[in-house]
Amino acid sequence: MDENRHAIVPILEETFYALSRKQLSYRVSLTPVGLYLTKRCDDDSEKIDLINIKDIIGCKSMQNSAKSNNCACRPTKNTENINECQVHIPYTEDADCSAYLCVYAYILKNKDMKNEKRDKMTVTLRFRNFNSYDENNKVATTWKLAIKSLLKARYEDGTIVAPADNQYLGNRLLVIVNPKSGVGKSREIFQRKIVPILNTADVDYDLHITCMQNDARNLMQKSDIYKWGRGVIVLGGDGLMFEVINGLMERPDWQRAFEYLTFSVIPGGSGNGMAKSISFETNEPYNQDPILISVLNVVSGNRCPMDLVRVETLTEVVFSFLSIGWGFIADIDIESERLRMLGSPRFTIWSIAKLIALRSYPARLSYCKINNLEIETRMNNFTISTFDNFHEPVTTENEPLSIEFGMDPLEEFDKRDRIESFSSIISKRTAFMSVNEASSFTSIPELLEESEVWVRGPISRLPPLSDPVPSDWEVIEDEFVMIHASYLSHISEDVILAPKSKLNDGVIWLLIIKNGISRTTLLQVNTSFET
Ligand SMILES: Nc1ncnc2c1ncn2[C@@H]1O[C@H](COP(=O)(O)OP(=O)(O)OP(=O)(O)O)[C@@H](O)[C@H]1O
Numbered sequence: 001m002d003e004n005r006h007a008i009v010p011i012l013e014e015t016f017y018a019l020s021r022k023q024l025s026y027r028v029s030l031t032p033v034g035l036y037l038t039k040r041c042d043d044d045s046e047k048i049d050l051i052n053i054k055d056i057i058g059c060k061s062m063q064n065s066a067k068s069n070n071c072a073c074r075p076t077k078n079t080e081n082i083n084e085c086q087v088h089i090p091y092t093e094d095a096d097c098s099a100y101l102c103v104y105a106y107i108l109k110n111k112d113m114k115n116e117k118r119d120k121m122t123v124t125l126r127f128r129n130f131n132s133y134d135e136n137n138k139v140a141t142t143w144k145l146a147i148k149s150l151l152k153a154r155y156e157d158g159t160i161v162a163p164a165d166n167q168y169l170g171n172r173l174l175v176i177v178n179p180k181s182g183v184g185k186s187r188e189i190f191q192r193k194i195v196p197i198l199n200t201a202d203v204d205y206d207l208h209i210t211c212m213q214n215d216a217r218n219l220m221q222k223s224d225i226y227k228w229g230r231g232v233i234v235l236g237g238d239g240l241m242f243e244v245i246n247g248l249m250e251r252p253d254w255q256r257a258f259e260y261l262t263f264s265v266i267p268g269g270s271g272n273g274m275a276k277s278i279s280f281e282t283n284e285p286y287n288q289d290p291i292l293i294s295v296l297n298v299v300s301g302n303r304c305p306m307d308l309v310r311v312e313t314l315t316e317v318v319f320s321f322l323s324i325g326w327g328f329i330a331d332i333d334i335e336s337e338r339l340r341m342l343g344s345p346r347f348t349i350w351s352i353a354k355l356i357a358l359r360s361y362p363a364r365l366s367y368c369k370i371n372n373l374e375i376e377t378r379m380n381n382f383t384i385s386t387f388d389n390f391h392e393p394v395t396t397e398n399e400p401l402s403i404e405f406g407m408d409p410l411e412e413f414d415k416r417d418r419i420e421s422f423s424s425i426i427s428k429r430t431a432f433m434s435v436n437e438a439s440s441f442t443s444i445p446e447l448l449e450e451s452e453v454w455v456r457g458p459i460s461r462l463p464p465l466s467d468p469v470p471s472d473w474e475v476i477e478d479e480f481v482m483i484h485a486s487y488l489s490h491i492s493e494d495v496i497l498a499p500k501s502k503l504n505d506g507v508i509w510l511l512i513i514k515n516g517i518s519r520t521t522l523l524q525v526n527t528s529f530e531t
Contacts, residue, residue, distance in 0.1 A: 008033060011146050014139075016125060028125065030146055035103065035123065051123065054154070055105040057299050058200040059147045061140045063133060064096040098128035099140035103147065104200050106296055108285070117288035118296065148202070154301040173198070173205040173298070174228040176216050176244065178236030178268065183343045186235050186268035193291050194235065194266065201299035203230060216240055220247030231262035233298050237269015238322050245308065249319050249457035262303050266294040270343055271333075271492035273322045280489050280496075281503055290493070306503045307487050310460055319457055323491045327361055327482030328354060328513065328522075347492065351526055358522070360479045360515035366469040367510060377505045479515035481522065486511070495529045 010029035018024040027038040034053040038046050103125070106118040125143065127136040152171075175194075177186050187209065198205055206228070210216050216234070220243070225232075234240045241263070248257045267275035267290045275294050279286035282302075284293045309320045325333070336350035370376045462469075469475065484491070486498040486509045498509035513525070 008036075010036075011150075012143055014125075014127075014143075030143065030150075032150060035147075037123075051103070051105050051107070051121070053150050054300065055107055056147065056151060057104050057106060057197065057296065058151065058202055059101060059103045059144050060200070061137065061144050062100045062102065063137070064098065064100065096128075097131060097133040097136060098126045099133060099136040101125045101127065101140045101143050106292070115288065116285040118285065118292060151201075171202070171204055171230050172228050173203050173230040174208065174225075174232045175205050176208045176210060176219070176232065176234045176236070176240065178210045178216070178234070178240045180210075181236035181240060181269040183270075183341060189266075189268055189291060190235055194295050197292075197295045197299060203299055210236075210240070214243060217243035217247035217250075220244050221250045225257055225261060228261065230301075231264060231298075233264040233266060235266045235268045237267075238265070238271055238274050239269065241265050241274060241321065242318075245319050245321060252456065254456050263306075264294070264298045266291055266298070267493070270340065270346060273488060273491045273493070273495070276490040276493045277322075277488035277501070278503065286493075304503055307506055309485075309487055309508065310458065312460060312465060314465065317457070320487075322488050323484060323486040323497070325482065325484040325491075326363070327359075327480055327484075329482055329484050329491070329495075331359070347495075355519055355523060355526070358481065358519060360481050362479050363483065364475065364477045365480070365483055365512065366473050366475045367508075368470070368473045370507060373500070373507065377507050476512075481513040481515055481517055482511070483513075484511045485509070496531070497529065 008031040010031050012030040014028055016026050016028055018026065025040050027036075027040070029036040029038070032053065033050065034056065035051040037049040037051070039049070041047060101124070103123045105121045105123070107121045108116065109119045110116045125140070127140045127143075129139065130136050175190070177190050179187050190207075208216070208219055220232075225248070232244060234244055244263065248254055248261070251257055265272075265275045265278075272290065275290060276286055278284075278297065279290075279293050282297075284297070286293050306321060309324070311318050311320050311324055332347055332350045332354055335354075336346040339346035339349060342349070484497060487501060487507070488503065489498050489501045490496050497511055501507065501509055513522070517525075
């Protein structure tokens with residue numbers, strides 16, 4: 001039981017009856033913390049469940065328009081089971097004037113266990129105090145609007161810096177999909193797993209399917225990005241996010257763009273280091289369902305700042321968010337491209353090949369060492385950010401996770417056909433145009449001329465590459481098997497190089513392996529990267 005429950009003044013409160021178990025009543029209270037379900041037990045005691053507002057992704061109101069033989073008490077897909085019900089009230093065309101409100105949440109199950117995961121939970125509230133649907137619907141709508149404004153407050157909490165010229169369009173999202181990332185299933189993943197969640201969460205989106213290398217980069221460089229107040233998500237790998245970040249850095253208004261936009265990644269690539277690192281830091285059960293966890297991060301509106309690293313070579317400047325590698329791991333990453341169709345196993349296979357033909361490279365490495373991580377860095381992050389999301393609900397023992405008051409309208413009479421054809425995806429206001437290899441996005445006005453491409457972004461505070469490094473830096477001149485600098489914990493889903501790394505700590509973690517390491521030791525190091 002939640003001791004704080006009675007201290008919170010409910011926004012709305014109503015008593016519902018669980019038709020599946022007669023005489024069982026629930027007091028349902030909507031509070032800023034979430035939905036409290038207070039069950040009155042036979043012995044007059046109470047059991048309280050909390051569905052945290054941070055676990056709720058959306059709600060929909062509906063009407064029963066079914067002409068079915070199912071019982072009003074509990075619909076079944078299999079009509080043969082109808083006789084199991086003792087109070088058989090068949091629906092007729094005008095029998096049910098109730099209004100229904102379905103509240104959708106993803107609840108953390110099996111907390112702190114190996115099989116920790118998020119499960120969908122639907123609470124269906126049936127409003128039928130009045131004899132007319134319109135009257136019942138008014139009450140249901142009041143609940144719906146109240147829940148939605150609580151959800152909206154999560155991402156409109158003042159941390160988005162809206163441009164002064166009124167271009168802010170709040171809830172709109174840009175989704176960039178790389179159909180070639182990973183094993184080439186991104187389009188299918190978008191259709192099957194992401195669209196339903198975006199729809200449930202009422203997130204409007206524009207969709208852009210990349211048609212070639214640098215397509216996302218050009219899009220970010222030239223588009224009117226200020227219409228995507230809800231942010232930019234990439235469905236693909238870290239390479240696609242790299243294009244997004246660097247395309248934005250090429251804009252004259254890069255600073256404002258970075259203040260305005262939020263970014264997110266849904267793993268569709270082979271490595272997926274950024275997606276994994278975010279979930280690792282927020283303790284989300286990524287491995288059970290990486291795509292679900294990442295989409296929930298998007299719709300929940302959680303945000304936190306993330307470090308970018310400016311990388312300068314003799315010929316170019318790029319901005320990096322994951323890592324920069326040289327030698328062993330970089331070779332595996334680049335050379336295993338030819339095995340792309342295998343997905344992430346390509347890295348394992350190629351690492352064996354690289355171990356057999358082990359190489360080393362001469363280099364001079366200079367770096368500025370941090371002596372005290374806590375004192376000299378920003379070890380802040382999610383403890384003070386808006387990302388304290390997704391708590392386990394205070395579920396009472398053995399309670400079913402799906403609580404139903406009346407029937408579940410979504411299952412029975414919201415039988416929209418699953419959209420099989422990719423060309424028929426329609427978001428709230430945007431129609432998706434085509435699926436050929438050409439980009440499907442047509443409505444973005446171009447801001448810059450084709451020829452205007454140069455790197456902007458923040459300037460370096462270090463001496464030029466040709467100058468000596470500051471005197472307090474360490475310098476090593478040697479033969480190296482690899483040097484890898486990471487700024488996120490994971491460089492891929494199963495390679496963790498910097499467990500203590502935080503998204504926003506301003507720290508670069510250096511992993512150095514010098515020549516002379518035996519193949520056996522390197523093999524051990526390689527296998528330990530997973531843990
Ligand atoms: N339609 C396309 N056809 C060919 N290449 C593309 C296309 N769209 C994007 N690309 C390029 O593919 C590269 C790799 O894409 P992405 O990062 O999405 O997948 P990945 O390499 O499998 O994943 P990871 O980077 O996590 O290993 C990107 O750098 C991008 O330049």
